Amino acid sequence: MHEYFTNNSASVRSRRILYTPSTFARASLCHLQETGSLKAIHPHTSERRGLVSFLCFVVLEGSGDLSYEGREYELKAGDCAFIDCRKGYSHSTGGPSLWALQWCHFYSPSLPAIYEKYRERGGGPVFHPENTASICGTLTELYDLADSSDYIRDMRINEKLNFLLTLLMEQSWHPENCERTKKRMELTAVKDYLDEHYADKILLDELEKQFYISKYYLLKIFKETYGMTVNGYVISRRITQAKHLLRFTDMNIEEIGTAVGMDGANYFSRMFKKIEGITPREYRKQW
Structure with a gap:
């Protein structure tokens, strides 16, 4: 050997x-x-x-x-x-x-x-x-x-x-300069906002105005930092909360979809299955 x-x-x-x-x-x-x-x-x-x-x-x-x-x-x-x-x-x-x-x-x-x-x-x-x-x-x-x-x-x-x-x-990641570090730190505020408002309609133009950061730069640096797009992060937060509601409440599928910002039982079920591999009902039955 x-x-x-x-x-x-x-x-x-x-x-x-x-x-x-x-x-x-x-x-x-x-x-x-x-x-x-x-x-x-x-x-x-x-x-x-x-x-x-x-x-x-x-x-x-x-x-x-x-x-x-x-x-x-x-x-x-x-x-x-x-x-x-x-x-x-x-x-x-x-x-x-x-x-x-x-x-x-x-x-x-x-x-x-x-x-x-x-x-x-x-x-x-x-x-x-x-x-x-x-x-x-x-x-x-x-x-x-x-x-x-x-x-x-x-x-x-x-x-x-x-x-x-x-x-x-x-x-492996080291910021190239102080300005880049500052921009990455500003992402914390964006992420905190998304964590709180994931159920709302998220528009890049609104994020740009609210946080004074170019939406194109935001898209790039958000993915570099968190490993997913802004939209992908919002969807992930919605699905995570949906799983919590499926397990610990008696809300029906449509109510849960609406509560996490994914109106319509069909749309919610389709997105849930795309992420989790099973439907919301199948997920609920597991628990």
């Missing part, structure tokens, strides 16, 4: 585990493919193409370069990379400051969509987290789990990989 390089002729000293997940994990879970750490002892370049995998690595020390999607990124200690290896990439280190890395390759059937969401929310292939300790700690835990004989380790690895994805999503 281990692959550990120490010979002087090698370009790196590497400590890694090549992991083979179960058939169940491969089909249903976020599963590990490989994890480890390395220290370059000579300049070297690694290149991969068409690998069905996603790679997360942290630069522990030194510096190097990443070539990905037609761009070149310079990386230094404390930088983190998160890339889709199906698109091909290469990374290299050289000169007097050879790097040390900690990494994992992983995949799941849903990971391409998760990565797309990561990019939509402003996550880049390379970013500098405020603190790499949580990411490195998770990578270490993944290594230890892969090296263990835990009989439910695929489930534990799935849990750790999802935690890693949460960290990457959370720590």
